[in-house]
Every structure is written in C-alpha cells, then in structure tokens.
Amino acid sequence: MTTAQSTIDVDVPLSTAYNQWTQLESFPHFMSGVESVTQLDDARTHWVTSIGGVTREFDAQITDQVPDDHVTWHSVGELDQGGTVAFEPVGPETTRVSLTLDWDPSGFAEKAGAALQIDDGLVRGDLERFKKFIEERGTEEGGWRGEIRGGASTDPTQDATGLDPSI
Numbered sequence: 001m002t003t004a005q006s007t008i009d010v011d012v013p014l015s016t017a018y019n020q021w022t023q024l025e026s027f028p029h030f031m032s033g034v035e036s037v038t039q040l041d042d043a044r045t046h047w048v049t050s051i052g053g054v055t056r057e058f059d060a061q062i063t064d065q066v067p068d069d070h071v072t073w074h075s076v077g078e079l080d081q082g083g084t085v086a087f088e089p090v091g092p093e094t095t096r097v098s099l100t101l102d103w104d105p106s107g108f109a110e111k112a113g114a115a116l117q118i119d120d121g122l123v124r125g126d127l128e129r130f131k132k133f134i135e136e137r138g139t140e141e142g143g144w145r146g147e148i149r150g151g152a153s154t155d156p157t158q159d160a161t162g163l164d165p166s167i
Helices: 014-021 024-029 107-115 118-137
Strands: 002-010 034-039 044-051 054-066 070-076 081-091 094-103 147-149 152-154
Touching: 002 118, 014 081, 014 094, 014 118, 024 034, 024 118, 054 081, 094 118
Parallel strands: none
Antiparallel strands: 002 094, 034 044, 044 054, 054 070, 054 147, 070 081, 081 094, 147 152
C-alpha cells in the first residue's frame, strides 16, 4: 500500500471549506485526473479518472464523515484506494485541510510514480487548486451536513422515521 499526503491552510472559515469538499461533483475543477464524480447516494459515489494515460471507473463508499471534522472513504471492487480529508480551524477565517490517500499501485507507471514519491506532489497540487478554487469563490457551492458512521448515513434533514420533517 502506498500513501501520499499533504496539508494546506485555506483562507475561508472551517464550515466553508468542509461544505465545499462535500460537493464531490465539483472535484474535476481542482483535482488532477478526476474527470467526473457522480453522487449515487449519501455514502456512495462513482468516479471516472484519467491519470498518466490510465482511465479508470470505480465506485467509492464514504465510511466515516463528521461535519467540520473529516471524511473517510474507500473504493469498492478491485481497485484498492481510500483516504481521509481532515479539517481543522486555525483561526476564524482559516482552515487547515489535510489529505491522505492510500492505494495499491498497479502497472509500471503507478509503481514508478509511487517509488519516486510523485504522488505526494500530485496531492499537494490538488490541495493548492482547492485553495485557489474556494478562496476565489469565497463561499461554498453547497454542503451536506449529515454524518456517516460505518457507511450508514444520518441525514440531519430527516427524523428518526427517515422522513423529512419539513414536509
């Protein structure tokens, strides 16, 4: 298993940084190699990536998510990939974002990139583009404030019956 990680401070409040990160379909705007992300439900996503000439489609499951704290996920199927993004307030208008990706590289290009630690630079570049994206906007596109524990969602807009109480 290979790990790449990086941390960056973004000049937006904690909830703004976290809320924007929950808008997974915006990832192609700042994540290199991500062509599309489709939110299937609260905890499942479908990804299309193209990195180093290798195109992949896979599903991922969010396994743990706590608002304004972290999101942890893992791929579903033969691709072995996962990670965590953590959010920490540094001040009222600054948030530290730490991204850790774990995966099992396959093929010569991926194994060579991992051996040369090129992947840390890619993760750093993704965080730098996220910083620019959110700071230029100044506000999030939306946000999901539910929690996920063990892959099961707790949506704050629903009561214990699973129905939206505002209806």
